[in-house]
Amino acid sequence: MPEINFTIDPQTGEMEMKVEGVQGPQCADVAKIVTELTGAPQQEENTKEFYAHPNVRPQIHNKKT
Amino acid sequence: MSKYMTFNEVVFKDCDLLIGALEDIGCKEIRQSENLEMGRYYSDQLPQRAEIIVPRNTIGNYYGDIGFRRSENGEYTPVIDNLDQSQVLNGQFIPRLRAAYNERVIGKVAARLRGTIHRAVEGNIVKIKVRY
Numbered sequence: 001m002p003e004i005n006f007t008i009d010p011q012t013g014e015m016e017m018k019v020e021g022v023q024g025p026q027c028a029d030v031a032k033i034v035t036e037l038t039g040a041p042q043q044e045e046n047t048k049e050f051y052a053h054p055n056v057r058p059q060i061h062n063k064k065t
Numbered sequence: 066m067s068k069y070m071t072f073n074e075v076v077f078k079d080c081d082l083l084i085g086a087l088e089d090i091g092c093k094e095i096r097q098s099e100n101l102e103m104g105r106y107y108s109d110q111l112p113q114r115a116e117i118i119v120p121r122n123t124i125g126n127y128y129g130d131i132g133f134r135r136s137e138n139g140e141y142t143p144v145i146d147n148l149d150q151s152q153v154l155n156g157q158f159i160p161r162l163r164a165a166y167n168e169r170v171i172g173k174v175a176a177r178l179r180g181t182i183h184r185a186v187e188g189n190i191v192k193i194k195v196r197y
Binding site for chain 1: 076079140163164168171178189190196197
């Protein structure tokens with residue numbers, strides 16, 4: 001199950017976010033939702049999962065003619 | 066000397082989340098409209114306009130209103146008297162507002178993802194997990 005781990009430092013109000021359980025660049029969609037509300041992050045780093053290929057096989061639909 | 070200062074490096078992108086966060090940290094009587102005039106209580110306070118105003122004397126801001134001015138790209142930046150900035154919430158007004166705003170952001174993200182929230186405090190750090 002995908003999850004997002006946030007940490008907030010009350011001393012500064014700064015927030016960190018880590019997306020886990022999402023392979024490939026789909027985690028960027030989650031990051032986009034957050035940055036729409038917070039603005040661009042000061043620092044951004046892709047995890048190993050970002051570079052993993054999602055285990056999805058392409059589906060081919062044959063049209064009957 | 067008392068003067069209004071604008072914190073351009075602190076931005077809040079969502080008006081509703083910002084107002085909710087202000088309420089979370091104890092702000093009352095929050096006014097919201099276009100181009101509101103901030104009060105001038107000391108001669109050193111230059112004229113300021115804002116879209117969101119926390120009136121003077123409502124959260125320990127004895128020297129002036131606390132305003133949030135919307136920029137052309139829709140982001141809100143705080144305007145606060147320098148003496149209030151060092152005294153409101155023991156000088157922690159902006160950090161506490163940012164923390165409250167960020168918690169609201171997480172709530173909205175979880176709702177959009179139809180996820181569940183698990184919140185814990187470890188030491189001084191708030192840890193929030195969203196599963197979806």
